[in-house]
Amino acid sequence: MPESLAPNIPPPAPLPLRTTPAVETPASGRSRVIIETVSPQVDAGRFPIKRTVGERVRVEADAFVDGHDKISVAIRHRPAGGAAPWREAEMAPLVNDRWAGEFEIHTPGWQEFAVIAWVDHFATWRYDLQKRLAAGQDIQIDLRIGADLVTDAADECDGEVAASLRASARLLRSDSTAEATEIAISQSLQLLMRQHGPRRFVSESVPLRIWVDRVRARFSAWYELFPRSATSQPNHHGTLADVERRLQYISQMGFDVLYLPPIHPIGRAFRKGRNNTATAEPGDTGSPWAIGGPEGGHDAIHPDLGTIDDFDQLILSANHLGIEIAMDLAFQCSPDHPYVKNHPQWFKHRPDGSIQYAENPPKKYQDIYPFDFECDDWQSLWNELLRVTLHWVEHGVRIFRVDNPHTKPFPFWEWLISQVKQREPDVLFLAEAFTRPKVMYRLAKLGFTQSYTYFAWRNEPWAIRQYYTELTTPPVVDFFRPNAWPNTPDILTDYLQTDARAAYIVRAVLAATLCANFGIYGPVFELMDGRAVRPGSEEYLDSEKYQIRKWDLNQPNSLADLLSRLNRIRKSNPALQQDRGLTFHRSDNQTVVVYSKTQGDSVILVAVNTDPYHTQWANLNLDLAAMGIDPGEPFQAHDLLTEARYRWQGYHATVGLDPGSTPVHVFAIRRRSRSEADFEYFL
Secondary structure (H helix, E strand, O other): OOOOHHHOOOOOOOOOOOOOOOOOHHHHHHHOEEEEEEEEOOHHHHHHHEOOOOOEEEEEEEEEEOOOOOEEEEEEEEEEEOOOEEEEEOEEEEEEEEEEEEEEEOOOOOEEEEEEEEEOOHHHHHHHHHHHHHHOOOHHHHHHHHHHHHHHHHHHHHHHHHHHHHHHHHHHOOOOHHHHHHOOHHHHHHHHHHHOOOOOOOOOOOOEEEEOEEEEEOOOOEEEEEHHHHHOOOOOOHHHHHHHHHHHHHOOOOOEEEEEOHHHHHOOOOOOOOOOOOOOOOOOOOOOOOOOOOOEEOOOOOOOOOHHHHHHHHHHHHOOOEEEEEEEEEEOOOOOOOOHOOHHHHOOOOOOOOOOOOOEEEEEEEOOOOOOOOOOOOHHHHHHHHHHHHHHHHHOEEEEEOOOOHHHHHHHHHHHHHHHHOOOOOEEEEEEOOHEEEEEHHHHHHOEEEEEHHHHOOOOOOHHHHHOOOOOOOOEEEEEOOOEEOOOEEEOOHHOOOHHHHHHHHHHHHHHOOOOOEEOOOOOOOOOOOOOOOOOOOOEOOOOOOOOOOOOOOOOOHHHHHHHHHHHHHHOOOOOOOOOEEEEEEEOOOOOOEEEEEEEEEEEEEEEEEEOOOOOEEEEEOOOHHHHHOOEEEHHHHHOOOOOOEEOOOEEEEEEOOOOOOOOOEEEEEEEOOOOHHHHHHH
């Protein structure tokens, strides 16, 4: 194994906390400004916050000084590593010694920022001068003191800045008190001194890290399909070429990520039959997650799907349409995997010498062997799994959906993801971890780009409000990027076990508008196949996990047109392209959930009837401030799904939502423009 792939053990230690030295140096002893509680940060800086290219980072901190001197506070930021110069953004005071500022990120990879603060002697002088003027006091001496401060600044500058400062100092020393006073309190001199005045004894917070991803980490629409079911012929195994022919259909619906379940050879030993029966019949294809056979393992392609050249062609064709292929990263093996023969030490063995298969009692998965990450040969195991990941990166894969990451060690993921991103910073990882919240959050902190959520089970308005308030506010929003899926091959909730078309519309709209990242498992979803294998189960009847399905994509009741429109709406409205700016509004009907998302001038208001069987009316109490609307001004609510337009004014509005026609509203909120010509819908 190449030395460059050797695990860096132990994993990265937490950033050291700054401590006060036992003996202060003369300089540090005169750094009087205290900086505390800098945000955002994750676990005291142990983990980075997350952003994407083009996002702004809002930083807040407590900063204060003894006595009554004025201070200046700023943010320093730069690409991490120390080579690039610091860039700076001012911070402004809020209340109670809290300061805030923001900066925009332009490059992916590691960034760092810190808060700096210093006693601003010129600002202190100017503030005191204004108070003396208001009191009618003699300010001759004070003007000379100010002139000395400006001269000190000029001595540390050159060119036009120095010349301008010296000219101001001369005016402050002039015999004309009125002229000197005018320049003393001028905004132009204040700005010059803020930018170029001496900074002595600057205090600085501990630098904090940011991991910056490309935009698709923040905003994406996923579509999942089984390649072997991409066939147009009954009982015929689909191929990667068939998936390539399906790309146009996926593109027309507006999806930009196509996720494929494992495409590797499937084991034969203990192969599961249709509907997860313990015994396979002749011709049963088995589960794609039982990876490995005589044809190869995790770096091989199932021979019925095609070749590596077919895969490379699929990547190229998808990219041409603006679609990325997301590959399933499932670190587990069938009993027939080459690893079982060549590296038996990577698996747990039972007392009888057999290898321990996967279990979740009382469920048994005899067709899957989990890795033993505590084995003595763990370093070789880690290296091999990294090699497999990089193999697919070399073939153009830039997105991985990781199967059950919560069943593998946290240090392994922190190491593997960091190793991959050192080589290719644009690679993204989606964590498929439907597990305890703290475990899901830890995986996100360790480096997973996006995460599945509990969205599928959050059907009541109160549960939606509670959950998404948590996900879209600090501290969670700074490290956890939710990806909402109404269904997956493993999850068919009670809500979707119905023939009610409105249920699917409701879940699609909620997923696409609550989250900037969302996905569906199709064609099951758009064709509304909600048949469970048995009452009380969340498993699909005739699940594609165990058999090939043929789909008629031209069914007249397909939701493909709705999904296309939803994705067009998302791409046209910046408010839906990020997870911040979410506000829930009050409704007097407990079955109707109402929320808005705001990004600059882009405002989207969504009203959803979560009852898929009955018409519901609701009186709304809108948070106009959250949408940037003056209570006295009229505004337009333009339903982007039906093209209906409504003139509203004030805090109150009424909506009626009929499952048979319009179970949801997705309003673009348009405020009065300066030109009445742009507001013709009020005429």
